[in-house]
Structure formats: structure tokens, C-alpha cells
Amino acid sequence: METDQCTLYYKSKTVNSALSRTEWIQLKEVLSFHDWKLVTLALPKSCHLSSHQITVSSSHICRLYDRFHALDKDDKGSLNRSDFQNISELAVNPLGDRIINAFFPDGMDLIDFNSFVRILARFRPVDQNPKKEPNAPEPINSRVNKLKFAFQLYDQDKDGKISKSELLQVLRMMVGVQVTEEQLESITDRTIQEADLDGDDAISFEEFKKSLDKVDIEHKMSIRFLR
Amino acid sequence: MPVRDLLSTSSKLSPFQPRYEHLLLLVCVLGTVLPLGVDCNPSAENHQINGTQKKSFPVLSFDYLHVRLPFEIALWILLASLMKLGFHLIPRLSNIVPESCLLIVVGLLVGGLIKVVGEAPPVLDSKVFFLCLLPPIILDAGYFLPIRAFSENTGTILMFAVIGTLWNSFFMGGMLYAVCQIPGTGLENVGLLPSLLFGSIISAVDPVAVLAVFEEIHINELLHILVFGESLLNDAVTVVLYHLFEEYAGVGSVTFMDVLLGVICFLVVSLGGVFMGILYGLIAAFTSRFTSHTRVIEPLFVFLYSYMAYLSAEVFHLSGIMALIACGVVMRPYVEANISQKSHTTIKYFLKMWSSVSETLIFIFLGVSTVAGPHQWNWIFVGCTLLFCLVSRVLGVIGLTSIINKFRIVKLTTKDQFIIAYGGLRGAIAFSLGFLLDKHHFPMRDMFLTAIITVIFFTVFVQGMTIRPLVELLAVKKKQETKRSINEEIHTQFLDHLLTGIEDVCGHYGHHHWKDKLSRFNKKYIKKCLIAGERSKEPQLIAFYHKMEMKQAIELVESGGIPKIPSAVSTVSMQNIKPKRALPQLSKGKEEEIRNILRSNLQRTRQRLRSYNRHTLMADPYEDAWNQMLIRRQKARQLEKRMTNYLTVPANHPDSPTMMRSRLSSDPQGYSLKLNSGNVPAIVVDPATPQSPESMKLQEESSKPGEEDQGIVMRAKLPESSRTDDNVFTPGEDSPKEQRLIRCLSDPGPPPEEEKDDEYQAFLN
Numbered sequence: 001m002e003t004d005q006c007t008l009y010y011k012s013k014t015v016n017s018a019l020s021r022t023e024w025i026q027l028k029e030v031l032s033f034h035d036w037k038l039v040t041l042a043l044p045k046s047c048h049l050s051s052h053q054i055t056v057s058s059s060h061i062c063r064l065y066d067r068f069h070a071l072d073k074d075d076k077g078s079l080n081r082s083d084f085q086n087i088s089e090l091a092v093n094p095l096g097d098r099i100i101n102a103f104f105p106d107g108m109d110l111i112d113f114n115s116f117v118r119i120l121a122r123f124r125p126v127d128q129n130p131k132k133e134p135n136a137p138e139p140i141n142s143r144v145n146k147l148k149f150a151f152q153l154y155d156q157d158k159d160g161k162i163s164k165s166e167l168l169q170v171l172r173m174m175v176g177v178q179v180t181e182e183q184l185e186s187i188t189d190r191t192i193q194e195a196d197l198d199g200d201d202a203i204s205f206e207e208f209k210k211s212l213d214k215v216d217i218e219h220k221m222s223i224r225f226l227r
Numbered sequence: 228m229p230v231r232d233l234l235s236t237s238s239k240l241s242p243f244q245p246r247y248e249h250l251l252l253l254v255c256v257l258g259t260v261l262p263l264g265v266d267c268n269p270s271a272e273n274h275q276i277n278g279t280q281k282k283s284f285p286v287l288s289f290d291y292l293h294v295r296l297p298f299e300i301a302l303w304i305l306l307a308s309l310m311k312l313g314f315h316l317i318p319r320l321s322n323i324v325p326e327s328c329l330l331i332v333v334g335l336l337v338g339g340l341i342k343v344v345g346e347a348p349p350v351l352d353s354k355v356f357f358l359c360l361l362p363p364i365i366l367d368a369g370y371f372l373p374i375r376a377f378s379e380n381t382g383t384i385l386m387f388a389v390i391g392t393l394w395n396s397f398f399m400g401g402m403l404y405a406v407c408q409i410p411g412t413g414l415e416n417v418g419l420l421p422s423l424l425f426g427s428i429i430s431a432v433d434p435v436a437v438l439a440v441f442e443e444i445h446i447n448e449l450l451h452i453l454v455f456g457e458s459l460l461n462d463a464v465t466v467v468l469y470h471l472f473e474e475y476a477g478v479g480s481v482t483f484m485d486v487l488l489g490v491i492c493f494l495v496v497s498l499g500g501v502f503m504g505i506l507y508g509l510i511a512a513f514t515s516r517f518t519s520h521t522r523v524i525e526p527l528f529v530f531l532y533s534y535m536a537y538l539s540a541e542v543f544h545l546s547g548i549m550a551l552i553a554c555g556v557v558m559r560p561y562v563e564a565n566i567s568q569k570s571h572t573t574i575k576y577f578l579k580m581w582s583s584v585s586e587t588l589i590f591i592f593l594g595v596s597t598v599a600g601p602h603q604w605n606w607i608f609v610g611c612t613l614l615f616c617l618v619s620r621v622l623g624v625i626g627l628t629s630i631i632n633k634f635r636i637v638k639l640t641t642k643d644q645f646i647i648a649y650g651g652l653r654g655a656i657a658f659s660l661g662f663l664l665d666k667h668h669f670p671m672r673d674m675f676l677t678a679i680i681t682v683i684f685f686t687v688f689v690q691g692m693t694i695r696p697l698v699e700l701l702a703v704k705k706k707q708e709t710k711r712s713i714n715e716e717i718h719t720q721f722l723d724h725l726l727t728g729i730e731d732v733c734g735h736y737g738h739h740h741w742k743d744k745l746s747r748f749n750k751k752y753i754k755k756c757l758i759a760g761e762r763s764k765e766p767q768l769i770a771f772y773h774k775m776e777m778k779q780a781i782e783l784v785e786s787g788g789i790p791k792i793p794s795a796v797s798t799v800s801m802q803n804i805k806p807k808r809a810l811p812q813l814s815k816g817k818e819e820e821i822r823n824i825l826r827s828n829l830q831r832t833r834q835r836l837r838s839y840n841r842h843t844l845m846a847d848p849y850e851d852a853w854n855q856m857l858i859r860r861q862k863a864r865q866l867e868k869r870m871t872n873y874l875t876v877p878a879n880h881p882d883s884p885t886m887m888r889s890r891l892s893s894d895p896q897g898y899s900l901k902l903n904s905g906n907v908p909a910i911v912v913d914p915a916t917p918q919s920p921e922s923m924k925l926q927e928e929s930s931k932p933g934e935e936d937q938g939i940v941m942r943a944k945l946p947e948s949s950r951t952d953d954n955v956f957t958p959g960e961d962s963p964k965e966q967r968l969i970r971c972l973s974d975p976g977p978p979p980e981e982e983k984d985d986e987y988q989a990f991l992n
Contacts, residue, residue, distance in 0.1 A: 064733070067732075067733060067734045070734065071732075084732070087731050087732065089727070089728075089731040089740075090728055090731050090732070092747075093724055093727060093728045093731070093743075094724055095721070095724045095725055095728055096728060099725065099728040099729065099732070103732075120729070120732070120733060123726075123729055125636045125637075150718075150721070150722060150725060153721075153725065154721075170721065171717065171768075174717075174720055174721065174724065174766075174768065175766045175768055175769065176766060178766070179766065179769055183769070187713065187717075187768070187769075187772050190713055190772075191713050191714055191717060194712055194713060194714050195714045208718075211712065211714040211715065211718070212714075212715065212718055214707050214715065215715055215718070215719060216637065217722075218636070218637060219379070219636050219637045220719070220722055220726070221722060221725075221726065222636045223726070223729065223730060223733065223735060223737055224634070224636055224737060224738075
């Protein structure tokens with residue numbers, strides 16, 4: 001597995017993020033004095049999100065790293081699925097399994113800290129006044145990317161559409177056991193019918209985006225913690 | 228009626244239109260006002276009962292005294308309602324000027340009239356205001372409070388309400404004291420504490436005024452809830468400050484201990500009020516669990532418990548407004564799951580009616596009190612008050628927003644801040660509090676009252692009138708007109724779960740985490756206690772879906788039956804609008820029952836003039852119609868033709884009360900039929916292809932006929948017993964009838980006899 005070389009740019013000093021624990025603790029002490037300085041993680045071209053600039057503030061990197069290590073019980077430097085499953089609240093969450101799978105893209109079984117942050121960076125609150133360079137790629141925490149992440153959780157077979165069976169699965173997970181199959185089916189049919197604009201009996205990403213036009217995604221899919 | 232003809236003809240003569248209506252209004256006003264000033268003359272004859280002379284028996288006598296009080300109250304309310312009626316006949320006026328302004332003007336006119344007649348116009352009595360006029364408005368606001376928006380912005384709202392009001396009071400009080408100390412103004416007798424007291428009275432944003440103005444401008448939900456929430460929650464602060472300063476103004480000094488006690492008092496007042504409200508709300512919810520046999524008085528429980536919460540809070544000098552809000556908010560989800568559809572409608576419309584009348588009366592009385600009240604005009608004081616009000620509000624909003632924006636995910640823009648500052652209207656609460664001041668302790672009370680009234684007039688007239696063009700000018704986002712679709716509901720819930728999961732991964736106990744915990748606690752323990760029967764287990768999504776389907780069914784039927792058979796729509800969806808009393812098997816006992824029903828049905832049409840018993844509702848048309856549907860189905864299963872009979876149910880007039888009601892839904896969770904041409908949603912009529920027996924569901928009727936009607940409920944699939952072809956439940960065929968039944972369920976429209984007649988006729992066919 002190719003580890004992404006993530007470089008932390010801090011005050012024009014290039015720091016390699018593949019740090020040992022002690023190095024990290026030293027770096028943390030330095031970083032914690034400068035809470036508002038943004039740290040940019042620039043990703044190499046090889047990873048599939050290569051063109052995204054992810055900005056997370058330094059204090060949050062520290063917190064996330066602490067959390068990463070807290071989850072990583074065996075101290076191996078990366079997380080596997082069982083580490084996630086140890087989080088008790090996720091077990092009760094109806095979407096728990098899907099969320100865990102979202103952290104392990106492309107069938108990998110271990111994630112390192114960079115990927116961990118990359119996924120969580122999506123939930124950063126949207127910048128109110130982005131400096132728009134003409135060719136700059138869209139930030140990872142923009143509304144569209146947030147919606148894409150949610151869409152991917154629905155769309156398990158990655159065909160770009162939410163089919164009826166996928167929607168049914170999700171509904172079944174959310175609603176529980178008391179409701180009968182037919183009732184869920186009728187809700188599913190109704191949902192698809194409402195959202196489906198091109199008549200292909202499935203919800204594409206565009207239709208998904210449109211149906212959530214009125215919902216305040218920037219607010220809803222942001223965690224204050226990751227500002 | 229000649230008056231109606233007058234109006235109808237006048238509507239055709241457009242240039243002359245205002246004249247007739249003004250005439251009508253004037254006549255009504257005079258008619259209602261003059262008796263208010265008339266002194267009654269008790270007839271002298273009645274006193275001479277023991278007189279030696281035998282007087283002739285009084286055939287007609289005039290004794291106004293003994294009905295005076297209720298008569299006057301009724302007249303005032305009638306006047307208020309007629310005024311409201313009048314304004315909406317003149318659309319040009321009501322577009323420019325908000326209703327509150329017009330009502331104050333009317334109050335001024337009425338007060339002037341009464342004064343001219345020679346009587347003393349009544350002043351807005353604080354007791355009447357706080358105990359009778361204010362609670363309906365607050366209850367209406369609290370019961371229909373949009374919880375989601377409120378809970379997401381609680382921090383912001385609390386900051387504005389508490390810190391903002393404190394800042395306003397102290398700034399105003401301090402600056403006014405400073406101004407009063409300037410030699411030469413003649414105001415030296417206004418001490419520090421009285422001016423602080425005045426500041427606390429005048430600084431509170433008034434919910435009545437805010438509601439009255441903001442409701443007309445349809446601003447976006449965020450701003451609405453911010454200003455409105457602030458006006459509701461600042462009551463606790465106002466109460467504490469008012470009592471604190473009033474107590475100690477007499478003494479003349481406040482020590483540090485008093486301030487500390489004041490802070491503790493604030494916590495007690497607000498939390499105590501909320502606790503009181505929650506307590507009463509839970510009791511009300513619990514009571515509503517058992518009301519299935521006495522549906523008529525269900526709304527009464529809601530009103531009474533809320534009012535008791537308010538009064539109980541007032542007993543302990545806690546914040547009555549917060550108690551009322553908490554009661555409404557807590558009570559609502561459980562009560563709505565328990566009560567019948569009719570009670571729900573009743574509650575909604577009664578609350579709207581009372582709050583509307585209250586609001587009108589308050590504004591009229593404000594106008595009258597202005598004419599009546601003792602005034603002491605002091606240019607400097609009043610002018611400075613006005614100035615400092617505006618300045619402190621602007622500064623407060625700007626300052627607080629800069630702090631709040633550090634913590635908000637979606638920040639408040641300058642436009643938002645401007646609207647929040649501009650929307651800080653003062654109203655009748657300030658006046659009533661000022662009126663309560665004791666003249667002995669506060670010799671400058673009249674001056675205070677004058678200043679308060681001036682500020683109220685300024686905010687209501689100037690700010691109220693100009694806020695609408697300003698909103699247009701600044702292109703502030705307006706309220707979303709369309710209601711939630713099922714897509715939004717599902718995806719929002721999905722996102723809720725997702726975000727809760729992500730927060731758990733981060734180890735961050737944020738908003739979603741606590742919300743999830745609360746809803747889980749709610750589902751596990753509370754719902755079981757407070758919701759009757761099966762409804763307690765119903766997931767929220769299903770309840771939402773149900774409501775939506777039912778509303779659409781009603782509207783579809785109301786708009787003229789099913790015009791054509793829609794295509795590509797799930798036929799199973801109709802199956803799922805299943806009433807609890809589902810189709811039973813036709814056992815011997817049932818057949819007997821059906822025959823009895825048939826017999827009684829035949830009898831009933833003969834007994835049209837049976838006695839009216841006001842203690843029971845008319846036999847629930849839904850129940851009877853359901854049984855008759857059974858019979859009908861038995862007889863007419865194969866006959867497609869009979870269905871067309873029902874398909875062409877004569878459409879109600881488009882402006883029938885039912886249609887209006889379904890349109891005027893103020894319930895934020897409600898929704899309306901999305902008019903997607905061609906994609907008519909789930910209600911399906913598919914007579915051509917009867918359902919195959921496999922897809923049919925037969926549910927055991929687990930209850931006896933006399934059981935309570937629990938409204939529409941989805942039940943888990945129960946084991947089916949053997950069914951014969953006779954008992955096939957064809958949802959396609961039944962849908963129009965079901966819709967008619969659903970319509971019967973929801974609207975009290977045509978009298979029951981008429982309906983039974985229709986069905987009877989059809990049955991005979």
C-alpha cells in the first residue's frame with residue numbers, strides 16, 4: 001500500500017507528516033501556540049483527490065491526531081475496521097456500517113492519519129468568503145462535495161444512481177423492523193417518483209442535489225469542531 | 228340581506244368601492260361605540276314594589292346595568308373583529324400599512340370618540356392584559372413553534388435575549404440618568420434606579436408586535452425565529468430586572484448582595500418557568516392518552532393545562548411566558564399523536580382565533596389608552612429615550628453578532644444584522660409594565676408612560692411600515708413557500724444519522740449527538756407512557772408519510788375526484804392508507820352484524836329528526852361509512868360501473884371551507900399537494916387490474932366495533948387466516964371510497980344525513 005506523502009506546511013517549514021509519536025508530540029507543542037494559523041495538507045497527484053486543497057486548522061489537527069491515537073488501540077499507526085467498530089455509539093447508529101465503510105475507500109483495510117483527516121475535512125464548515133482563484137479546484141468541504149459524500153453512502157454499487165433497492169435498504173436500516181415491506185416499498189416508490197426527473201426510475205446525483213435544494217446543507221453537514 | 232347586496236354591488240363599482248365600505252364601517256363603529264359611553268338609566272318603576280299604588284305590569288323595560296360588563300366586553304371584541312374585517316376589504320391599505328398600525332389608529336379614533344361623548348375611555352388594565360389578552364398569543368406561538376429552527380439557533384437566541392436585553396436596559400438607564408443629571412432639563416428628580424427601571428421596561432422586544440409585523444412580511448425562517456425567539460425568551464430577564472429595580476427603587480440603593488440575588492433570581496425565574504411548563508405539558512400529554520372516548524373535550528385539555536401552567540408560574544413570580552412556551556412545545560408531539568383529526572383542527576383554529584382577537588384588542592386598547600392616559604410630555608426625555616433605544620439596539624446587535632459569529636456555523640451577514648436590529652419592536656408589554664408602576668414611589672410615572680407610548684408608536688408605525696419595503700430593497704431571503712417533500716424528510720434523517728456517526732468518530736459531543744440521544748430516550752421511555760396504543764411505536768418517517776398521503780387524498784378528492792387514472796404509480800401505496808379498523812373476515816357473526824347495520828341504516832334515514840345530544844359527537848361518519856363500505860363491497864364487487872358513480876363525486880366548490888383549511892395549514896410539518904402535472908402521486912385507482920390475492924393483506928380485526936378510533940395507523944403484518952374470494956380486498960376499487968371516507972374523517976362539512984343519503988342512494992342502485 002502506497003502511503004500518501006502528506007506535507008504539512010507550517011511557517012514555510014516543510015514537515016513530513018509520517019512522524020513518530022514523540023516527534024508528533026513535539027510538533028504539537030509548537031503548533032498549539034498558533035491556533036489560527038491554517039495548515040495546508042497538499043496531497044500528491046497520485047491520490048484520487050489530488051487536486052483538492054484541504055485546510056484544517058492546526059489545533060484541530062492536534063485534536064484529530066489525539067483521537068486517531070485513542071482509536072488506534074494497538075498503536076499500529078493506522079486504523080482498521082474493528083477499531084471503528086469499537087466505538088460504542090456507532091454500533092447503535094443505523095448507518096454505522098456504511099459510515100465505517102466510507103472511511104475505507106477502494107477496499108483498503110487500513111487507513112492512516114492522512115486519509116482519516118481527508119475524510120473528516122469534508123465536514124468542515126464552509127468558508128463564507130472564499131478567495132476564488134479562477135482555476136482553483138473546489139474545496140473539499142464545499143456543498144457539492146458534501147452532497148457527493150452523502151450520495152456515495154446511498155450508492156453502494158457506485159453506478160452513479162440510487163436505485164430502488166438501494167433506497168429500500170437505507171430506509172429499512174433507518175426505520176427498523178416494525179414496518180412491513182410493502183409499506184416501505186410504497187414510500188420508496190413515492191420518493192423516487194418525486195425526485196426522478198429523467199424517468200429512469202433511479203435518483204442520479206443531480207436529482208439528489210436538486211431535491212435537497214432547500215435544505216441548508218452547509219449548516220447540516222458541518223461539524224463545528226472542525227472549523 | 229341588504230347589506231350584503233350593498234357590498235356586492237359596491238364591489239362592481241370600483242371607483243366607488245371605498246365609500247360604501249367606509250360607510251358600513253362608520254355605522255358599525257358608531258353603533259358599537261355609543262353604547263360604551265351611554266349611561267344607563269335604570270327604570271324607576273321597578274323600585275316601587277312595595278308601593279301602595281298598583282302600577283301597570285311593565286311589558287318592556289330597559290335595564291342595562293345588570294348586563295353591562297359582559298355587554299361591553301362583547302362589544303369591544305365585536306368592534307375589534309369588525310375592524311379586522313374592514314381592513315381586508317381595502318386591499319390597497321392593508322398592503323402598505325401593517326394591521327397593527329391600523330388598529331392603533333382605530334383605537335385612537337374610538338378613544339377620541341368616547342372622550343367626545345364625555346365618558347372616560349377605559350385604559351388597558353394590566354391585570355386584564357397579563358391574564359387574559361397575552362396568554363392566547365403566547366400559547367399560539369409556542370404550540371406552533373418550529374422546533375428544528377429554534378433548537379439549532381438556541382445559543383444565538385439566548386445570547387440576544389439575555390445579554391442583549393441586559394445591555395439595552397443598562398445602556399438606556401445609564402444614558403437617561405446621565406441626561407437627566409444635566410442641569411436645566413428639569414429632570415433632576417429622576418434617580419438612577421428609576422431610570423434603570425425605565426430602561427428595563429422599555430428595552431424588551433415585544434412578541435406581540437414582532438408577530439404582528441413579521442407575519443406579514445414573510446421573511447426567511449432563520450431571521451424570523453431569531454427575532455421572535457428573542458422576544459419570547461427575554462421575558463425572564465425583564466421580569467427579574469423589573470422586580471429588582473422596583474423593589475429597590477423605593478429604598479434607593481442596591482448592594483452587591485442584591486445583584487447576586489438578582490442573578491440567582493434570574494436563573495430561578497427562567498428555569499423554574501420552563502420546568503413548570505414541562506410539568507404541565509407532560510401531564511397534558513398523559514391526559515390526552517385516555518381521551519379516546521371523549522373526543523369532544525380534547526381541545527379543552529390542551530387549553531386548560533397551558534393556561535394553568537401560565538397561572539401557576541405567575542403565582543410564584545416565575546416567567547409565565549416561558550412556562551407557556553415550554554408547555555406547548557413539550558405537549559405537542561404527544562398530544563397530536565393521541566387526539567383525533569377533528570380535535571387537532573379545533574385546537575389549531577381556536578388558537579388562531581383567540582390569538583388574533585387578542586392581538587387586535589391589544590392594539591386597539593393601546594390606541595384608546597393613549598387618548599385616555601395621563602400624559603406628561605417632556606421633549607428632552609422622550610427624544611432621548613427614542614434616540615437611545617435605537618442606538619442601543621443597533622450597538623447591541625452588532626456587538627453580539629461579532630461574538631456569536633465566532634461560534635456559528637452559518638454566520639449572520641450584515642443584512643441579517645440589520646433586519647434583527649430593525650425588527651426590535653416594542654409593544655404593549657412595555658406599556659402594561661409601565662402602567663403597573665406605583666404613583667407614590669414613582670412620581671414621574673406619567674412621563675415614563677408618555678415616553679413608552681411614544682417609543683411604541685414610533686417602532687410600530689415607522690419601523691413596522693418601512694420594514695416591508697426595506698426587506699424588498701435589501702433582497703432579504705423570503706420564506707420558502709413549498710412544504711417538505713418526502714425526499715427532504717428521508718434525506719434529512721439520513722444526514723442526521725450520518726452526522727451523529729461522524730461526530731462519534733471524532734469523539735466530539737456536538738449538536739447531533741445530543742439530539743440523537745434525546746430522541747432515543749424519547750422513543751424508549753417517554754413515548755410509551757404518553758402515547759396511547761400502537762402509535763407509540765410508529766417511526767417518525769412513517770407518521771410523516773401517512774400525514775402526507777392523507778392530506779393528498781383529501782385534496783385530490785376535494786378538487787373533483789380522480790379525473791383520470793394516473794399511470795406508473797405504485798398501486799401498493801393505496802393499500803397502506805389503511806385505517807386501523809381493517810377489513811375483517813366475514814364470519815357468521817360479522818354477517819349478522821352487517822345485516823343489523825343494514826337494518827339500522829334503513830331505519831336511520833327515516834329517523835332524520837332524532838334528538839340532538841350535545842354531549843356526544845355525531846356517530847363518527849368514518850365508522851359508519853366503513854361498515855357500509857363493507858356491505859357495498861359485498862354486493863357490488865364486480866361492478867365497475869358502481870365505481871364510476873363514486874368517481875364522479877360532485878366536486879366541492881373550490882373555495883369550500885375544507886379546501887381553504889387544507890390550504891391554510893400553518894403547521895410547518897404540513898405540506899400540500901405538489902401539482903406535478905402528469906405525475907400524480909400515490910393515490911391510484913386501478914379498476915382494470917384487480918389485485919392478485921397474493922398482494923392482498925387481510926388483517927385481523929383485533930378490536931371490537933366499539934373500540935376507540937385511533938386514526939390512521941400502520942400495523943405490523945399479522946398472520947392471515949384463510950380467505951375466500953369473497954373477502955378479497957381490492958384496494959383499487961376501494962380507493963375512491965376510502966378517499967371519501969378520509970374526507971369524511973377530516974371535514975365536518977356536509978351534514979351527516981346528506982352523506983348517508985348519498986351512500987344510501989348509491990347502495991340502492
